[in-house]
Ligand SMILES: NC(=O)c1ccc[n+]([C@@H]2O[C@H](COP(=O)([O-])OP(=O)(O)OC[C@H]3O[C@@H](n4cnc5c(N)ncnc54)[C@H](O)[C@@H]3O)[C@@H](O)[C@H]2O)c1
């Protein structure tokens with residue numbers, strides 16, 4: 014669980030005060046800010062002082078272990094140790110901040126920790142401030158990284174943030190397409206969690222709430238306004254809490270393969286896959302198609318049209334490796350239901 018949560022319009026203004034009691038002598042706070050904000054108003058509001066450093070992180074590609082290692086090594090060389098890491102941006106920046114914090118106190122490469130419960134030491138103090146709503150990365154116990162051999166998170170009890178600042182004002186000007194893709198990540202988390210075999214009352218309570226908030230925004234409302242930003246930020250939080258005690262499912266397992274081979278981004282990749290998952294989530298996919306139409310969003314098609322057998326095999330390897338996701342979706346005997354041939358046919362349809 015996150016140690017401290019603040020929510021509300023304008024709560025970003027409290028950041029300076031929040032950081033004050035967490036500073037260790039003159040060791041700096043390091044702000045990892047999504048490069049989209051370079052030169053923008055938000056960057057000027059970052060309360061950096063003394064030896065503090067603002068690093069604009071490149072999220073053109075989703076975070077790689079090599080990028081995490083290079084930032085952590087650079088900080089260790091320059092400062093030895095730091096007071097904390099503050100991530101400001103979308104899910105990619107959240108994940109970078111979590112991973113860099115952990116790598117400040119754990120030896121080796123972040124690639125050594127891709128998996129479940131491999132991280133042995135707490136990282137430095139870390140704060141997450143989302144500027145897009147949907148991934149749930151602000152609450153989750155993982156940080157998704159692409160490494161030399163796999164795309165897999167550093168899932169551990171040390172991974173969640175110590176503090177998050179949920180200020181819906183920060184998401185106000187996100188482009189409609191991006192907002193939809195990231196928002197749908199949350200919707201899909203809910204459908205996968207609520208229809209999964211790992212479901213329990215904890216996950217269900219949060220999943221039901223998150224799903225209702227997503228529907229308020231994408232089904233029941235006709236315009237985008239402040240209320241939409243407020244609701245989607247809480248949907249992301251509750252959706253993240255829901256999967257914290259369950260798992261995601263087929264859409265994520267398949268989209269991880271796309272992302273590994275083609276670099277397809279998480280939100281859009283999930284949408285591309287979910288559009289074809291009627292056989293697994295009939296009601297969710299029906300509602301999803303309605304939301305796509307109502308919000309006039311384009312979902313790319315035929316992205317696997319020109320792939321070779323070898324490339325399909327690589328995606329299938331990555332996807333079949335996501336065992337907990339398949340088990341959550343299809344049950345303990347999932348391997349009887351999902352095999353390489355069925356998965357290949359699914360990839361061919363995307
Ligand atoms: N740790 C987890 O639990 C978890 C869960 C789901 C997804 N993820 C990760 O999250 C990432 C996806 O995150 P995302 O969908 O939030 O997108 P993102 O962070 O990759 O950002 C997408 C784009 O939006 C831009 N952007 C960010 N905030 C903006 C704003 N307010 N206005 C305009 N542009 C803005 C970014 O610069 C970038 O170009 C993936 O790397 C995925 O693996 C992590």
Ligand SMILES: [Fe+2]
Pocket residue numbers: 148198202265279
């Ligand atoms: Fe996701």
